[in-house]
Each structure stands twice: as structure tokens, then as C-alpha cells.
Amino acid sequence: MLEPREVPLLHGGAGTSGTSAGANPSGNKTGAGALAAPASSSSSPAATLVAQEFLLRRRCPPAALFEFRVAMCGNVDSGKSTLTSVLTRGCCDDGRGLARAFVFKHKQEVMTGRTSSVSENHLGFSAEGGVVNYALLQPHRTEAELRPLAPAEVALHLATSSAAGSAGTTGAHVTRQYTAKELATHSSKVVTLYDLAGHERYLKTTVLGMTRNMPDYACIVISANNGIQRMTKEHLALCLALKLPFFIVVTRIDATPPNVHDETLSNIHKLLKIPTVRKLPYPIRRRDEVILAAKNLRHDRIAPIFEVSNVTGVGIPEVLQFLNLLPIRKDWRQARTMAKEMIIDSTFFVTGVGTVVGGIVTQGVFRVNETVLLGPDGFGNFRPVIIKSIHVKGVDSSAAEAGKDAALCLKKEKRSAIRKGNVLVDAAQSPRSFWQFEAEIVILYHSTTITANYEPVIHSATVRQSARITYVAQEVLRTGDRSLARFHFLYRPEYMKEGQRVIFREGRTKGIGTVTKVMCDPDELVLAKNKLRKKLQEKLHTPGGPKRAA
Structure with missing residues (x-):
């Protein structure tokens, strides 16, 4: 009857009752009394199995609110930053990049229109499921007038801002600012959206954001007119490597011809069904499908597909409702x-x-x-x-x-x-750092072969450093091979644990693995070779250094 998470969905029927630990039934507008419905009298006994579903969420102080993280992935120019801004600010885009400017962090991002860093944005929901951000952004409001928008009101709010944008005015974006403290004070659940870079040049930043920030879910954004690109598959492979449940958002449906739109959706379905992915495509067309998708996403068997327009606001309310209903994926109590x-x-x-x-x-x-x-x-x-x-x-x-x-x-x-x-x-522990580790690895992609002395970049929870493969159980490794390998860090020891997942890459992602053994002592020969190589590089780049013979 209760979902085994902190945000339960309760099923109410005849003779059923219940509440979650710490839940406040009086805070639910429907009332806890609606959870029980009398069975109709008849000659034979009958019972109502499920009459309604109720979401009970306790009101809690800011330090104890529910929180989970979503990584926004996808190819460059797919609309990740614009979608993040529309979700967190409640104002539609003007079609010329106005919305994404609110989530950019650096000047070059505004000039090029491309994200080059990890941008952190927060989306707050009240105990009743209203969006707190939109209430805090209302201009000239007082504390007494603060009222989070219910999911049914979001569509009207977005339609109003879209009409203002199409009329050539920026009034929809002239809103007040709010602080993280205000958002946490009025929210019962906060969703952190990590806007990641989509360009291949910044792949190392994207991998870092997906490993170090420990997201619970991933949102893969695909442009309807551009379709699936190489970096889309790269980010999808990262989600599979990290075992992240993901959902797909198809953007720009208002500016895409019907035949191109249908082809993009067909390609998405084909991609999800290939043996290495094996996800069930689940297009979202009705509100009840949103609830089913939110309940089942954490089992990592389905891939919900949303279709949205950041200019008209179509599909945005469904995405907001989905994020509001998503359960906490990891139980942190232990x-x-x-x-x-x-x-x-x-x-x-x-x-x-x-x-x-x-x-x-x-x-x-x-x-x-x-x-x-x-x-x-x-x-x-x-x-x-x-x-x-x-x-x-x-x-x-x-x-x-x-x-x-x-x-x-x-x-x-x-x-x-x-x-x-x-x-x-x-301080009571005796932590150690390690120069070497062994891992069971799988090669995802490599154009040639991988042998000992190969030097990829290692990405893990706290690690981003080059390492050398000093031992491989097989003589050579090719795409799809599995083997035990030993890695040696080149510059400094790192804090690692057995069972930790690692990603290694050289440009594009090459493989994944799980740490099976960690070793403190360095290999002096590896360090000496690396030190000698650094000295030679410094001499070559020093003015007046050694010159080549004519």
C-alpha cells in the first residue's frame, strides 16, 4: 500500500487507510477521510480495490526537505539550457535564446550560446505539489500573496508568458529575484537540475558533472529537427554505464515538420530497443501516463518520452508533474x-x-x-x-x-x-589514498586495440586524473571485451573505495569498470618515466631549448 520511499503514493479504497511516516494528512486538500469509500451493498460481498491515488508529502524544515538531482544531457544545440530555464523560471522562450541566458554562468557561454560548465539550478515544489519558483518570481508580491502554482495553473501561466513574448515584449521575463534560502524555506521538495555541456569539446566537464554530482536521474534532451546525434549516444552510454534511470524530452516540436518529427521519434524508439540499451519506450500523452511513468522509472526498465515546446509551453506542465512525482531513488537512512x-x-x-x-x-x-x-x-x-x-x-x-x-x-x-x-x-577513521587500483573493465568503443601502457583519463566520484594501464589479463582488448586491468595514477594518489564505478576515456568514452582492489604503494618505474617525460616536454617548450638538426 505504501511505496517504499519518502514520497509515497497511497491507494485509497473501501476499508483502506494509512499514512506515511511524518506525513501530514490535514495538509492534503482532499482530506484523509477521502481515502475510505463505503462498498456498495448487494446480495454478494464486494470490495473496491482502488478508488483513488493520493500523494502525501510532509511539511518539513529546509534542512530536512526531500531532495534529488537530475542531470540534463544531450547534444549541443538540443535545448538543454532553454528547457532548464523554462522549468525553473516559468517563462517561455522567445525563440532567439532569451531564456537560456538566465542559466549561463560565463560570458563566453552567452556569446556562443553553448554551455561550457556545470550549471546548478533548483526547482522547488510545495507540499501540495505547486511550483514554488513561479510564486517567488512574481513581481511586487508580498509574503502573504505567495501561492505556489498548481499543476493545472502552469499551462495558463506559460501561455500568458508565451503571448507576451510573441508580442515582442519582455515583460514576461521582468521578474524579481529570489535566494536559495527563500526557495528552501517554502519548499517541501527540491529538484536540482544540472545543466551539462553538450559539445564534444567539453565532454570531460560533462563526465565530471555526471560522476561527482551523483545525480539520481538523467534527462536526455533531443531536438526534434536535429534528431539523434553522436553526442546523444555518448551521453546515453554514460547513463547506462552509471546505471542512471533516464527519461527523454523531445524539444522544438513547434518548429519541426511532421515528417521530420515522426522520423526522430521512430529513431528514438529504435535506439531504446537495441540490445545494449533494452529500454521500453513509453511516450507520455495523458496525465495518468505521467503518474505511471514516475512510479516505474526508478526500476530502470522504461524510458518515458515527453514532447515539449519551450516557445509555446506545450508539454512543460507534464514534465513538471513528472518531476514532482518522481520518488527519491536512494535511501540515505543507512x-x-x-x-x-x-x-x-x-x-x-x-x-x-x-x-x-x-x-x-x-x-x-x-x-x-x-x-x-x-x-x-x-x-x-x-x-x-x-x-x-x-x-x-x-x-x-x-x-x-x-x-x-x-x-x-x-x-x-x-x-x-x-x-x-x-x-x-x-577524524576517527584512518583514511588512505591510493596510487594504484584494479578494476573489472568493459571496452565500450575503441578504433584499434588497448594494451598495457595505454593512458586514459579516469573519472570517478572524486577522481579526474590520467592513469596508465600497467597490467591487463588479456594480451589485447578490443571493443566489447571484458578483462581485469590495473591502473596507476600519474600525478598524485587519490581517495578510492572497492566497488566504486569508474569511467575511462581518451576523447570519447572508451570503457567502464568496477574497482576490485586498491593499492597504496606506487610503482617507482612508472613515476620515473612520467617525471622524465615531463622534463623533456618542458625543455621542448622552453625558449632557447634544444633545436632539431638541419
Whole structure:
């Protein structure tokens, strides 16, 4: 009767009743009394199996709200940034790139129209399922007038902004700003959308965003007029390698001829049915299909397909309802009882506060004034640091538990001494860093063969570094082969665990694997060769260096 997640769907019928742990039935407009319906009297006994479905979501403080992450993937110019902006701001695009400017982070992104970094955007839902972002963006509003838009009202809201955009006005986009604290205060569930780069030049940034940010789901955006491209397949392969459930959003349906639109959908269905993917295409055409797709996506057997237009707003309400109904994929309760661990994915300095590190808490609970270990440094060592303060979604908090995206202020630490990929771990533990690891790998694609001394780039939870293959169980590896291989990092030891999934690439993705063994001691011969090669490269690039003979 109850879904085994924090956001349950309850089925109400004759003689049925129930509530979730911590749920507030009085907060549901339908009322908990509607969960029970009397059976009709007849000569033979009868019972109503399912009468209605109810979503019960507890009202909770900002530090305890539900949170999951979605990676926005897809080829360049497919509309990922525009879709992210339309979902989080509730204003339709003008067809000339107005909406995507609100999610870009750098000047070159605005000039080229292409995302080159990982952009983090938040979408908040109230306990009743309304979109909190649209209420916070209303101009000239007061706190008493704040009312999240219900799913049925989103279509009218988008139609109004679309009409304003087609009339040549920008009034629909002249809205007030809101802070992360405001969004967390008025939300019961927050969906973090990671807008990733689609160009092949920034594939390493995309892989980093999909490994280090630990998304729960992936959204693969495909342009209806461009169809499936090479980078679309590349991102799909990454989702399969990381075992991420994904759904597909087809954009620009308003500007695509019918024959091209039908061909794109046909190609999507064919791609999902190939043996290496094996997903059931599930086109979304009705509201009840949205509910079924949201309930079954986490089982990783179906691939819901949405068709939207960022200019007219068609299909956007269905995507919002889908994100609202998606359950929390990972149960963090057991992880909260384990030793502390946090992955650092960003560092910055706040004047008057100090050095702040941001990231995802993967294990345990971090508290203010606790001493934890920070590392590894270039030599693989960890040093003690003190947590000065903690913010969760912009709200000051006394603790940050596993599953939360938090920012920790560290006392008397220089930002230059901390790098992305460092971790914070429990001081009671004795963490170690490793130069080598063994993994069971699968070659996804390679034009030739892979042997010992091959040097790909390793991507994992905290790792992005070149490594050399020093041992392969088979003599040579080709596309589709499986084997045991040993990797040796070239520059510094890294923090890794057995069972951790790794991706290795050289340009395009080459293969995936699972760590089976980690080793602390380096191979001095590998380090000596790498050091000698670096010296030769420095001499060649130094003015007045060795010249070639005529």
C-alpha cells in the first residue's frame, strides 16, 4: 500500500487507510477521510480495490526537505539550457535564446550560446505539489500573496508568458529575484537540475558533472529537427554505464515538420530497443501516463518520452508533474549511520566569513565545531580542519546529513590549499589514498586495440586524473571485451573505495569498470618515466631549448 520511499503514493479504497511516516494528512486538500469509500451493498460481498491515488508529502524544515538531482544531457544545440530555464523560471522562450541566458554562468557561454560548465539550478515544489519558483518570481508580491502554482495553473501561466513574448515584449521575463534560502524555506521538495555541456569539446566537464554530482536521474534532451546525434549516444552510454534511470524530452516540436518529427521519434524508439540499451519506450500523452511513468522509472526498465515546446509551453506542465512525482531513488537512512564523508565539488572565499567548500554529503552527519580530516593532498596526506558553520540550500544549519548538498565554512583554511575532488572524512577513521587500483573493465568503443601502457583519463566520484594501464589479463582488448586491468595514477594518489564505478576515456568514452582492489604503494618505474617525460616536454617548450638538426 505504501511505496517504499519518502514520497509515497497511497491507494485509497473501501476499508483502506494509512499514512506515511511524518506525513501530514490535514495538509492534503482532499482530506484523509477521502481515502475510505463505503462498498456498495448487494446480495454478494464486494470490495473496491482502488478508488483513488493520493500523494502525501510532509511539511518539513529546509534542512530536512526531500531532495534529488537530475542531470540534463544531450547534444549541443538540443535545448538543454532553454528547457532548464523554462522549468525553473516559468517563462517561455522567445525563440532567439532569451531564456537560456538566465542559466549561463560565463560570458563566453552567452556569446556562443553553448554551455561550457556545470550549471546548478533548483526547482522547488510545495507540499501540495505547486511550483514554488513561479510564486517567488512574481513581481511586487508580498509574503502573504505567495501561492505556489498548481499543476493545472502552469499551462495558463506559460501561455500568458508565451503571448507576451510573441508580442515582442519582455515583460514576461521582468521578474524579481529570489535566494536559495527563500526557495528552501517554502519548499517541501527540491529538484536540482544540472545543466551539462553538450559539445564534444567539453565532454570531460560533462563526465565530471555526471560522476561527482551523483545525480539520481538523467534527462536526455533531443531536438526534434536535429534528431539523434553522436553526442546523444555518448551521453546515453554514460547513463547506462552509471546505471542512471533516464527519461527523454523531445524539444522544438513547434518548429519541426511532421515528417521530420515522426522520423526522430521512430529513431528514438529504435535506439531504446537495441540490445545494449533494452529500454521500453513509453511516450507520455495523458496525465495518468505521467503518474505511471514516475512510479516505474526508478526500476530502470522504461524510458518515458515527453514532447515539449519551450516557445509555446506545450508539454512543460507534464514534465513538471513528472518531476514532482518522481520518488527519491536512494535511501540515505543507512548512510547517515556510517562514518562521515563528503565530496568537495566547489570552493570559494566569502569576505568576512572565510573559505567555504561545497559538495554532497555521502555518509554520516557533519556538525558545527567538529574536527574532520581534509585530503588527500599532493602527497596523499590528510590534515585536520574545524567546521565553522554549515549551510544547507542557503539556510544556516547546525548539521548536514547524508544525501544533502551542503556548504561548509572551514576555520583558518586557505582556498588555494583545497582542490575540487578532495574529501572531508571522519577524524576517527584512518583514511588512505591510493596510487594504484584494479578494476573489472568493459571496452565500450575503441578504433584499434588497448594494451598495457595505454593512458586514459579516469573519472570517478572524486577522481579526474590520467592513469596508465600497467597490467591487463588479456594480451589485447578490443571493443566489447571484458578483462581485469590495473591502473596507476600519474600525478598524485587519490581517495578510492572497492566497488566504486569508474569511467575511462581518451576523447570519447572508451570503457567502464568496477574497482576490485586498491593499492597504496606506487610503482617507482612508472613515476620515473612520467617525471622524465615531463622534463623533456618542458625543455621542448622552453625558449632557447634544444633545436632539431638541419
